[in-house]
Amino acid sequence: MGLNANDRAIASFTMAGHALVHWFETSIxxxxxxxxxxxxxGVALFGIVVALGYAPFGIGALPGGILADRYGTKRLIVLCLGGMSAAFLVLSLATSIYAIAIGLVLWGAAASVYHPAGLALISTGVEERGTVFAWHGIAGNAGIALGPFVAATLLIFLEWSLVAAVLAVPGVIAVLYGLSAEFNPTAAVEEDVDAGPDEALSLSEFVSNSRALFASAFAVIFLIVAVEGLYYRGMLTYLPEILHGLAAIEGLVVPAGLEGIEPADYIYVGLLVVGMGGQYVGGKLTDRIAPARGLLAIFAVLAVLALAFVPVTGMGLAAIAVLCGVFGFFLFAIQPFYQNAVAVYTPADTRGLSYGYTYLGEFGLGSASIAIGGFVLGEWSLTAFFGMIAAVAITGALISVALLAGLDRFIDTDRSVNANADD
Incomplete structure (x- = not known):
């Protein structure tokens, strides 16, 4: 069954939004x-500055979900796109670390509202949700790969400040597109929707629904998502800088006329492209493997891969490139498993609120590894950094063991539903 006109309109709008959020995110x-x-x-101070930008990306997800309910998802996504573009224009004018910090904080605050608003829009407006969620994920991964690729390529020819301004242009175009886009945001649930967008959760309802959410097995999943966020953010933030400093890459002879090319940047982009395959395979496996088993297995692999970076960084270019490719595959293969786990263990009447909490854990709490990682790299060594990252993955594996062992049986899961029946 093909998508109807309303589904296609929402798919196009949210795919553009999702791609651009990650376009900006991974170019940083x-x-x-x-x-x-x-x-x-130093690296430690800049780690704190970048963490200040990424932290609002997650912290703002929870209020973003509430604002989406009150003011409407389309309006909030358009404001998100405009805010991210404006933030990169601020970055393009920055002449100090303080101005960089302001631009990054503005970007994080604007970007934070996308995921709860975009996912809510798809869940209420689209009839063929499974298909649109799949395309939505692919668009996000395309943005993840294209952002750093375009940034690295433009930096060969242009000053970084001009590159930041150029990266804002697609966001401005998306705002214009969004303002003209027409669709019904509640077409899939109109029979169940009695309230308008102005009826937001009251404080008492928010507290009671949050209490119900964390009285379920979602509490364990939230910890898993936060740990995955620590691993994801720590590795992806510092890997470009780490690759730039490796002797095997610094020693490469770039052909005449291409002196501005940074091979390290393209290895980084390559692992993000491979990650698209990991995302696809992981998504397919969620239908066959229980969330806890998949999470345990991939966290274990990610711990081994983090430790493998210690000896491999001293090897040749081929070994580094292969390891980065394998790392990229599994880093993104884990995401469908925790997304599926969130859906499976979310109480039915707090499903929307769970989006906000999930991305608070993934992008908000996860950003702590940026500040910690910058300190470890600045004060200690690469070995210490990768050891820290491996410890994070081991922690995720241990929590997954608890889930696999049936910890959810000791938590009130009476109100939980299997989202596979919904999606």
Whole structure:
């Protein structure tokens, strides 16, 4: 069955939004390499600055979900796109680390509302939700790969400040598209929707629904998502800088006329492209493997891969590239498993609120590893950094063992439903 006109309109709008959120997000680590050379500050301090930008990305997800209910999802997504573009224009004008910090905080605050608003829009407006969620995920992964690729390529020819301004242009175009887009945001649930967008959760309802959510096995899943966020954010933020400093990459001879190319940036982009395959395979496996088993297995693999970076960074280019590719595959393969786990263990009457809490854990709490990782890299060593990241993955595996062993039986799951029946 094909998508109807309303489904297609919502799919196009949310795919553009999802791609651009990650377009901006994953270009920041590429700029970090340039900023460290441009401004006379250490990795530890810049880690704190970047963490300040990424933290609102997650912290704002919870209020973002509430605002989406009150003011409407389309309006909030358009404001998100405009805010992210404006933030990168602020970055393009930055002449100090403080201005960089302001631009990053503005970006994080604007970007934070997308995931709860976008997912809510799809869940209430689309008839063929499974198909649109799949395309929505693919668009996000395309943005993840294209953001750093375009940033790295433009940096060969342009100053970083101009590159930041150029990256804002697609966001401006998306705002114009969003303002003209027409669709029914509640077409899939109109028979169940009695309230208008102005009827938001009251404080007492928010507290009671949150209490119900965390009285379920979702509490365990929330910990897993937060741990995955620590691993994801720590590795993806510093890997470009780490790759730039490796002897095997620094020693590469770039052909004449291509002196501005940074091979490290393209290895980083390559692992993100491979991650699209991991996301696809992981999604297919969620239909065959229980969430707890999949999470345990992939966390174990991610711990091994983090430790493998210690010896491999001293090897040749081929070994580094292969390890990065395998790492990229499993880093994104885990995401469908925790997304499925969130759906499976979410109480039925707090499903929307769970989106906000999930991304609070993933992007908000997860951003702590940026500040910690910057300190470890600045004060200690690469070995200590990868050891810390491996410890994070081991923690995720242990929590997954608890879930697999049936910890959810000791939590009130009477109100939980299997989202597979819904999706």
């Amino acid at each position: 680590p590429i700029f970090l390499v340039v900023w460290l050379a441009e401004f006379d500050v």
